Amino acid sequence: MLNKYKIVKDIPRMLRNFSCSKHLRSEELFVHRDSKDNNPSTPFEFTEANMTRLCAIIQNYPEGCQRSALSAALDIVQRQIGWIPISAMHKVAEILSMPRMRVYEWATFYTMNKRRFRGKFNVKVCVTTPCMLRGSDIILQAVEEATCCCAGSLSADGMFGVDTVQCQGACANAPVIAVDDDYYEDVNVCDVYNIIQTLKCGGIPPWGPQNGRFAAEPITGQTSLCECPPPPGFGIQPDLLQASTPKPGK
Template identity: 75%
Template sequence: MIFIRKYVPNVLLRSISTTARLPAEDVFVHRDTTDNNANTPFEFTEPNMARIAALVQNYPVGAQRSALGPALDIVQRQMGWIPISAMHKVAEILSIPRVRVYEWATFYTMNKRRFRGKFNVKVCITTPCMIRGSDIILRAVEEATCCSVGQLSSDGMFGVDTVECQGACVNAPVFVVDDDYYEDVNVCDVYNIIQTLKCGKIPPCGPQNGRYASEPICGLTSLCECPPPPGFGVQPGLVK
């Protein structure tokens, strides 16, 4: 019997992934802890309760479930994460089974089901960012925050995670702090941004290399002329 494996070059047997391994159950399993259990105190603030009431009014009676996503987003903005007691509160307010809230919270990864620090730093490691040096950016983020991927810094200020696309590939490499995108970053940018956050300030988001949005940094290379007027190229017989 001939084993094909012996003829496969060793280079093909190497693992090329550098993504940190995280337990699969962290995505969909809840385990009670001292700070995350059904008895964890949670109540919406009055302004947030008013926001949820306004959201529910957007849907017909019996369709309150449609407000589930925005309601969990409000929880996360109030708490910084979504404890299971808050899920139960949302289920109660929307008059839906708790399992419907569990389904949503475990399916969408933007729902943080454990505390991820005052600032949750998410580094994109998908192909465009990887080609542009996301491995170096990730190491710089870990060093600047004193926090490894999947962990919290000792002061609870930073939590570092990796993600599989932030939707800003043309501005790679990219990392996100909460809702703010920092694009076209290099190692110096990483240290400056993290240090600014440590000083209690919010650094300007967007491209860090001087370009505007996603425009070519070297200047426009196409669509440089004024667009033709209405009716351009239309047959004369069709022009009124």
């Protein structure tokens, strides 16, 4: 007769752990801690050209609705110095006449806002399901080796910052890495080393699919939409087509 207590005791050993994802804990997205490089006294001023650009954007919105330019303002800050310190958030809040808290909310919600310096080149490796199935773990390892930088940190020379991200929106071209605004799709390990080496040498690697295909077309070529699109009015009943045709002189 089986010992029911022994069976119950052995149940934990029979269960499988189906998850192999890393357990990451971080306060970075929500909490600010003053540091030597990032505090309210950190110097920041818009350049004259960027201030002119921001003012032009603000003019697109009605009086009293200038806070609608918040996203563009933070983007200009990031393009000017590479990241968004809290002093720059305060400057944006002042220019847009809005509470600082509203700027904090925006900056912490959208992960494209870099609240700490991420290197001259921010390399982002997609690790969501499509890229994972196409070997994103190997791609991430290659990126870390090529940049001498672990995910979430900076290289010793400050040239590279490596991050993992969730879905870059180019799933048909997995695996994908992005360097700042440029996407590199259909990458393999050799492509990763070539891209990083080109950046180290001061060049700009050709962006887009790295395997020769155009955009997101099937690797074997187009299988649909191979003919010219039909002209305007295609498939409309003749009576409706005549009714919609303007008469001469009108």
